[in-house]
Amino acid sequence: MADESRFVTLASNAAAPQALRPDVTSGRRRLPLAWLATVPFFAYTIAFLFLPAGSVLIGAFQDNENKATFANIRLLFHHPYIDAYRTSIEISLVTAVLGAVFGLLIAYAAIRDGTPKFIRSGLTTFAGVAANFGGIPLAFAWIATLGPLGVVTTWLRRAGWDPTEHGFQLFSKTGVELVYMYFQLPLMILVIAPAIDGLRKEWREAASNLGAKQWQFWRYVGIPVLMPSLLGAVILLFGNAFAAYATAYSLTSGTVNIVPVLIGAYYTGNVLDNPHLAQALAFGMFVVLAVMMLLYIPLQRRAARWAK
Amino acid sequence: MAPSAYLWLGLAAIYFILPLYATLAFSLKKNVAGAPCCTLANYSWVIHNSDFWHTIKVSFVLAIETIVISLILFVPTIYWVHLKLPRLRPVIAFLALIPFVVPPIVMVVGLLRVFQGTPHWFYGEPWGFLAAAYVILAFPYMFFSLDAGFRAIDVHTLTEASQSLGASWPTTLVKVILPNIRAAALAGSFLALAIVMGEFTIANLAAFHTFPIFLQYVNESAGFPAGALTLLSFMITWAAMGSLLLVGRRRGGRGAMIAGTR
Amino acid sequence: MTYLRLENLHRDFGTVKALNGINIDVGEGEFLSLLGPSGCGKTTALRLVAGFDRPNAGRIIVDGKDVTNVSPNKRDMGMVFQAYSLFPNMTARQNVEFGLRIRGKHRSERGSKAGDLLELVGLGHAGDRFPHQLSGGMQQRVALARALAIEPRVLLLDEPLSALDAKVRVQLREEIRRIQLELGITTLYVTHDQEEALAISDHVAVMYGGVIEQMGSPAEMYTTPATPFVAEFIGTMNRLEARVVDPATGEVEHAGLRLHVDAARQRSAGERVLVLIRPESLEIQAAGGDANGGVDGNVFRGEVITQTFLGPVTRVKVVGGELALTADMSTARAAALPIGSSVVARVPSGDLRLLSLPEDGMASVGVDPDAE
């Protein structure tokens, strides 16, 4: 069975929606002493997670004299910042959805009965590495592959089909999306594997026994059962692509205009020094992710209404 | 086996291997005009580079430190939550998702702001500032790993059995609980290792010289050896992941195998 | 009137012969159980019939048509699995409707049919619940209704009760039988529980090691087991290895104990035989003064070692010398024979069954019927 790779599903973990569900039964309760034991943990998360995140959020509403202002936030709705959000969201959505779809197909192909075991082990370890691959090394690997003088470009050109003549450009939004898939697919494979393990053989057989063809099983049973995990995975992949920075930067020099690159430019660059605008941009990212979560929760709840 | 399964696996293999192949081809080139393949000189350059070993060491020690702090911080907390405060579990699970939605570039901006002016041993040393940040980055992976581990064992029975035999809380935790979640702790630890060995943004913006920084630096400045270094670092991470899988298999444990730093 | 025929089915998994040439005929409307310990091949046989697996040799014929190579979704066979086979994302009603939905039946037709079937299995009120909201027994009822909804040519049940509580198990098996009779549907039932098989089947096929040991009605299986394995597997049985001493009187000898067995009269002297004694045919009395002869002189003295309370009946283990016998007696009478009391056991010679044993063959197949 699914012994060696019982990976914990991050995305499909039901914790997220649960956590956000208001606890109706709680009422008023004494604060028991048992809480004291969690003080170190909460102290740590407050110090190193909430304070930094909070300080960024506050900084977004300050000007260079630390006076309160909405100017930075207002600026986000103008060019080129609003375009950066649009591009970031588009790239993240495209790579999250495509990554989820193809990652699922690849993971299923590797995990299903009948595929040799070693393929699964090999794929999951590889995915662990590739999910961490990024930045200039990844960008260069792709330039060397599909850049104007890349290995594959050269092969194709020799075969009489020049990809650049047919509108392909590695240093474009499409190119960035193609490259992002290099870490999106592995992440999806890792995240979805336990959910695929959870698909029971009995369901497939029962469906088949009742007359369903392969696609009908997936349409009525497989995909609906996986849906909560899939939605969670899409959110995770979205966040993953949304925060990615170095890869797109080294590949496109800001011509593919995404938010983290702008933040980097404004906060640390040699050129533009406007930390409060950077903080406002970060605040905007936070808002986008929060909105994604808000869209995700009802979808998730609907998809998982049959679950415990 | 269905041909479509092989088709997808084949396409995936092509997609994943080609860029590595292109990198490999470049890493074997000689730095001489028109020279044919091949040379291992670039690999030798990496292996004989003292910065390579130095930064590997820094990152590795940092990873160990991150792991130790994470375990000390999270194991007792998650244990306690499973034992006494189950209602807190979803709250912590939600907190564990936050590092996913706060981009590292945002994190580091905030961390630098908040901790500026703190003593040098913390602010100025990777062992202080960076380790503190990495514990947060590792938090989701550690939490979901450990949480699965704790769910797989019967915390209450183990604790009650231990205490009925006269063990104190710390003894119970160290002697009874820890061995039972060893696999989960190891899985989380290797993930933390993978994160620390790969994290670039925070180390870069906070100005610390770790292995990923070296990797990036070589990629920008050293030309030929960069490909070699990229592949070597790929292998190193792969080895770490492989050991994670082995540990998981041997101990029958579960582990999250996701990490995300780019 | 054979409706379902399994003809010389072979199935190998590597070097393991899961099925080694089995032949089964099931008549129309008949309820046949495949009974055997785990690993005997019974589930393999069922999966071949369902089409989830293909035989290495042999044929499966339904209503005169060879379906051996028909894919499972075209066989029209309703299957009930051991457990957890309900689609978790559908309500009970949607599960039952599934096969009809696949067949493109109209919503209203589906609805009324599913409603009827849920009523039939006693779950008319629970149609809108999701599987995780149903108990194990209820889930299996839904699974049964789902299998029946497609009006299958054959109903296949793969240990449908094994995951349930004892009480639910008995209750549900009776309902399965009731519904099967009501619908007159040809049924193949796989189980490792001999009591269950005997209770609900028209016919039982006992399987062991990929072959069929014996096939027959429950009563035949119980009273006249054809092989040592069947004797062991069905019911509780005292088994004594013996040799025929005198075919004329039917006398056999086991470790110094001489018994008269009617069935031994056709045997030849010196033949190795297995004497089978049902616990209920042993008659136990306190060792009183008149412990003489008995009906056929089949008397055995010993001491009560254990008593197992089984309700109206109590099972008593009597040990004397090297011999240990298990006897069933009414609980009322057993109360008079506490552990440690000396007893006399008698058995009528006509109640003893005899099986030939090969000269150097195995005496016991070592089956533990509770082993699953």
Added chain:
Amino acid sequence: MEDYEAQEVEFWAKLEEEGMSRSSMLRRSVAAAAGLTVLGSASTALGMSKMRAAAPTHMTQDAFKQLVVDAKKEGHLNTIALPPDWANYAEALHDFPRKYGIGITNDNPDGSSAQENQAIVSLKGDKRAPDAVDVGVSFAISGTNQGLYAPYFNLNYKTIPRALKNTHGYWMGDYWGAVSIGYNKSLVPNPPKTFKDLMKPEYKGKVAINGSPLTSNSAIAVVIATAIANGGSVSDVGPGIDFWAEMKKNGNYIPVGTTSQTVASGQTPISLDWDYNNYAYVTEFPAASWGFTIPSDGVYGGYYAQAINATAPHPNAARLWEEFLYSDQGQIIWLKGGAHPARFADLVARKVIPAAVLAKLPSAAIYNKVKFASLAQQTAAKNLIAQQWPTKVGS
């Protein structure tokens, strides 16, 4: 405090006046956005405040001996963001310790100017704080305004051109360079001679810039240079942005940021960068058969500046380091890296430059056309680029 802005305006005015022929800037652009960091082990901690009080502002030949003694007493020097392979810094970092027996910890070799000033602030009072920095001029000015630097007039202060130094000694230019076109001779048999040439169809998919104009000074310089070549000027960079938008549209511009790896592998057959960067590639990558030219249609230059941390942990060592850099020896070290040192004219006049070093440099004539941008012009250029680059050149 002085009105530095007024001073700065004055400086740039002077600069324009003098035509500032032979000088401009040097290498040290940027891999900034993805910069690098070394926090090496900490150096010896000494009584800083006492040392600082003792550190001199005006150096004289007589006081120099005492400076060497005091610096040796401090025993260590912290530098920051000095890439060893740029402007021949490796040699400087090697020779200084040999000459004075004072060890150097070079942090964050690939850091940006912003990070350098940040380090002065964030590591204030820390023994690991940088003693001296090498920053872009705009950062030198803002650092001075923030009071980050200590004024210091080294022995050779006088021979630094007036235009290249702060009159109050807070900073002084160290080296300069001009925007150039580097090319791979085997992949580009017919190399471009002007910026306008880059538009030719034969360079499709071949032209890259060193970094993004959103974060990199050298990339901004490239945009300004192409603006000059296309009818714009240092105060009108719009034509430069439009030029690259057009380059992007016709497919000549590949927006990948040049790194030594892309140069070495031939993936960026043409790279626009400071002359000293392209100069370095020539010897560094024989495999790439690299060459470079300074296009005559847009000679635009820039330079970097040295400054001493006002709260340096090793104030005397920092001053000794400046003395070393501005000595003939230090200046020639830079020149060997293709970077024109601040005292270049003085060195030429005194004929102390080895002929072999001079021979490797591009002809002096082209540098006579060099143009510089004032800080205000640079800021305007940056703001316009920040606004328009992502949308006009972006997809």
